[in-house]
Structure formats: C-alpha cells, structure tokens
Amino acid sequence: MKIGLLGFGVVGRGFYELTLSRSDMKVGHVICLEDITLPGVNVTRNINDILSDPEVDTVVEAMGGLHPAWDFVKAAIEAGKNVVTSNKALVAAFYDELLPLVQEKGVLFRCTAAVGGGICWLSELERVRRCETVVKLGGIMNGTCNYILDNMTRNGLTYSDALKQAQALGYAEANPSTDVDGIDTWNKLLISCNVAWGVSLEQSQVPAAGIRNIKAIDIAAFAEHGRACRLVSTGEMENGVISAYVQPKLFPVTDLEANVPANFNLITFEGSSCGRMSLYGQGAGRYPTAYNVLQDCVDLTRGNGFYSICTGKVNVCNDGKLCFYVRGASDAWLDSVTADHWGEGVITSPVSVSEMHAWCAEHPDVFMASLA
C-alpha cells in the first residue's frame, strides 16, 4: 500500500510515525504547507502529485476542516484512490455525497478515527450490524467537555479556570466553541446514527446544547442531589423512527458516566440481543487517533471498506419527554413547567426534547441538562 498523506499535524505526523515500522504500507507523499524533509517521501503542496501517481492506492486525509479537505478527498475518490479519514466534520457534512461517490467509483473508504479517536467505536458498530439491530447509542464523545466537567466536579474549579486548563493542555482550541457548544459531539452523533442505521439524518433536525453556560453553583446543586453532569449524545431507533440530540445529562454519581475521568470518552450502544455495550478510551490525541487511522489502512489491505450503505435521508423526531434542570432565565413558559427547585435552577415536569431545545435557542444564557 502506497499512501498519499494529506496533512502533517497532530494526527498526520502520528500516523506517519506508526507506519515507519510496517512492511505492508508506506507513505509516499505528504501534503504539508511547512518546509519539512522526510526520508524517501515527496513533501509537496500539490495534490496532483498524489492523484497522478499510479502507485498511490490510498489517500489518508488528516488535515481537518471542510476545505480544501473535502475537495482533495473528492478528487482522490474520483481518481480511483481508496480513502481513510479521521475528519468528523467532513464526514458529517458530506455524508450524502461521500457514500454514493465511494460506491460509484468502486473504491474503499473508512473513517473509524472520526468518532472516538482511538476507540474501536465505528468498527464495532459495523460489526454489531452484521448480527443485530442497534436500539440505542450515544455517550461521552468529547474529551474536552469531559475534562472541564470532571475538573469542576472533582476539583471545584470554575468553568473558566477548567476551560483555561483544558486549553493549556492542548485539549481545547483558543476558540472552544466546537467543543463546548456541542458541535464536535453533534458531528460524531450524526456519523454514529448514520452508520448504525444505514441512513442519513436530516441534520437540521438534530439539536445540540452545550456546556458554555455551566457554573459552579450548578455543579454544587447536582452534587447535593447525588448527580454529576456530562455532555452526551443520544440516538434511538424505535419502530423506524429516529430520535437524536446532544445535551448535558445529570447521571447518578455511581453511574459509569459520572466516573469517567479527565478527557476520556465512554460511548455506548445497546443491541437487541447483546444488550448494553460500552467502550471507554482516549477519544482524541496524536497516537490514539493515528492508531485507528492505521487500523483502517490495515482493513483496506484486506479489502474491508466501510460497511454502511446509506439508504437515504430520514426525519428525526424528538418528541420524547424528559425532565430538565434549567438555570439562567425565567418566563411564563418555564414557570408553567416548573416542578421543583434545585439551588438557583428549576426542575421541569416532563417536556419534549424538541420543545426544550427550541426554548433554549431563544434564551442563549441558559444552562440546561436532562435528568435521564
């Protein structure tokens, strides 16, 4: 396998290093904007070096972002190259174009590292589907948010101090919106649902609420009621109808999720016969992510492409009702659904997920979390 590697940042460099000891694959070209030299590798800024090299059978995309990453991936598929990517934003955004194109061109495609970094999440979802129906999936898919929430809970930090620590450790970007507003988790949820159920979710119908507005007083109120907050994704399939959303959730302190430390991920699916299965590990980072990119390349050498076949767009229905903790606003609607008070927040009577997210969108300073 001769590889054209797009990007030489955290993941790209890690992947390159992992290939060095292998005889079954070799990085032949690297697209990199910096001036670097790698023995026996053509370092270039020109994608055509890769597209026009007939020996390159596989393109590994580790640039991140939508453009030019998608343009390069598309060109690679059109040139008949197999593709491996760790880019969740790209896969989530272009799912509807990507899968049919892969099929039409008869190439192989894999993206295991796009969800859960080093965790065998998507590869395991593929495996489950060979034998049974996934009933439910989701969990802690963003290590940065977990790091912030865990630090606030265990060590009593404020949100801004916990965020600063996450930034100092390289877990969070200078602009942390993608993580703390739940966008990263949302991308991963979309891909997971699409793979689990062989569909393409209507993205505008999948709401996401993040942790940007959480305060130490919220954490204290949760602790007083034996709960810990985590940002989680939820996808459910019942009678052919899919429900999918991202929001903070208050777990009993003895639940596994409440005890996930630092920047780890814990992702769960429930199968019709195997029951609950959870996978825990490093959801990001150079070597864990590069490891799953490498696993995908090994799968390609065995002819194993992405299993999921997308049968088309499906509607999402989030009519299910949950009780929520809400703090940071008050109005007649919230009063009308208030059932209890926790510190400065209220606990609502059962409210539909879609209604709660619609209300939150109009109240940007609110912090909200579901109780189950």
Added chain:
Amino acid sequence: MKIGLLGFGVVGRGFYELTLSRSDMKVGHVICLEDITLPGVNVTRNINDILSDPEVDTVVEAMGGLHPAWDFVKAAIEAGKNVVTSNKALVAAFYDELLPLVQEKGVLFRCTAAVGGGICWLSELERVRRCETVVKLGGIMNGTCNYILDNMTRNGLTYSDALKQAQALGYAEANPSTDVDGIDTWNKLLISCNVAWGVSLEQSQVPAAGIRNIKAIDIAAFAEHGRACRLVSTGEMENGVISAYVQPKLFPVTDLEANVPANFNLITFEGSSCGRMSLYGQGAGRYPTAYNVLQDCVDLTRGNGFYSICTGKVNVCNDGKLCFYVRGASDAWLDSVTADHWGEGVITSPVSVSEMHAWCAEHPDVFMASLA
C-alpha cells in the same frame, strides 16, 4: 453454512434462535440429550451424524465442560469442520493441542464468546495485535463475583446472602467454586494472555485467589478507606516477560471498576499507542453469549479464523511487589510485613504477588486483596 450444534442449553438454544432469521446459516443437527423436536433439524445423541454429513461445514460447541466437549471438538476438526466454541474451560485447558490441530487440518476456529460473553473482547484483542503491542490487560471478567461484591458494597448484604441471591437469579451454580474461587476468571485470563501475546502460558505458574472468604467487615474497612473490592485478572508483558494472576483488588471508589454494577464485566487492555481501552457489557447470559457465537460464525463465512498463532509455552514471573489487605490469619511472616491496620485486617508493605499467593495457599481461611 450448515451447522452442527453441540448442546442445547442456555447458550446453544439462544444461538439456535438467533440463526432462525438468517439466510446465510442454518443449524442442521443438534446434539441434545433431551427429547426435543425442532423443525427441519436432526436432533441426535450421535456425534457421527454431524461428522459424517458432508454438508456440515461448521460445528458450534455450546455444551460446556471438558468431556465429551473436547472429544467432539477434536473429532470435528479432524473431520475437516470449522469450529466455534464459547467454552472457556475447554479453550484454556487444551490450548496447546487445539491451535496446532486447527492449523494442521487447515480449518477455521473462533472462540470470542469464551471470554466476556457478549463483549467484543477477544475479537478486539485480535484487532489491536494487527497494529501494536498489548502492554497490559485484565479486569472484571466474572459477573457472578461482581454481583456478589457489588451487592455487599451497595446494599450491605453478607457474603452468603449475596451468594444466595446470585444463585436465585441463576448467576451462580449450586456449587459456586468455579466463580468465587476465581477459576472462571483464571480460564479467561489464560485465553486472553495467550491471544494477546501469541503464546501459551504455563498454567501452573498463574495463581488465582477468589472471594470465598470475604466478609461484611472487610467491605466496611474498604469503604472507610474510600475503596471498593472487585475480583480482577491481571496480565502484563514487559521486556518479553509475562506476569499473570487473578486476585481481588481494592479500587478507589471513583474508579470505573468500583462502579461496575450487578453482573456486568469491564475488561481493559493498554496498547502501546492507543492507550487504555476498556470494554463494558454483559459477560454472560443466553443472548449476549449467543450473539458472540453468531458473530464468530459470520466471521467464518468471511474466512476469518482465529488470528492468534501460538509460538509455544512461556514462563510466568510474578515477582512484582504490591501492598495487600489480609484478614483471617496471623503468623510471624505476616507480622514481619505488616505496615498498617484496617479494621480486623492488616495492610502489608510491598510483597511479591507469588509470595503472597504461596502464603495464602497455606492459609485457606484468609481473605486477601491487593491495593493496586
């Protein structure tokens, strides 16, 4: 795929049911001592019905026990049939004969359900090995012990009441020795190490201590020091030397292991680049176990046999030193290593694992657990 199914108990019947909706496999014969009728299936007590049917390509063994299970499995392999089994005792006991025979006869063999029931443990260990070195493995592999320990800890039950509950729920046998003395965990540890490192551990060098002697006063002492007890397996590889043992361990109450509820399993490996990865799920039960047997059959239809190649017997060295909680005996040696007291028990200074197990073997009423 036409299947000869050996055994129609909990797992065998579950597997049969799961095959009914599939077009790629069909159970043709069932070996069963009871008088049952299954539409279109030859129910028999004669293994030769299966061995002599040229259409049977795969034998699924779900009888349990060593004999006649091993005799039947051996005969099936010798007759050129592929074999899938969920029988951990069989795989652990006959590993040295089984793998060479499979290789010699050119058949396919899988045993994913033998460790972790419905959890994708062995299949994932195989996957890791394609890309990197497993540094460490182990964890909670026996749901019965976890059920007992969790109930004693969360609900304040005595050992005998918790055991009775486990028996009433069908988790524990009338003679619970295989579970509570750590033998089941020991079998699973042996198989896991053998798969992870492509070797065959010298079984007599792998010690196991169980939970038979634990009392409510121990649980109370652990709680007072912020710990919870779990029975775990440990396998480590460092510089080509393997350490492997089964013993109770005291986890900080915020560790994942301390929060594994009821009869769930949590099994972990550490890879050289992917880091810690843990798998959580149902380690036993009809449908979870049958699910992984089915997964193995699907793998066989794709030509994927067991990846592990056994390179031969290896010695085990358990010279690593740990601190232990010990209660139930006293002598000059224990006095000489006592560093602290927890309730009626003592905490030792660092003692080698092999030394501690040797001492426990001479003190059958002792309860012992490591602190790390």
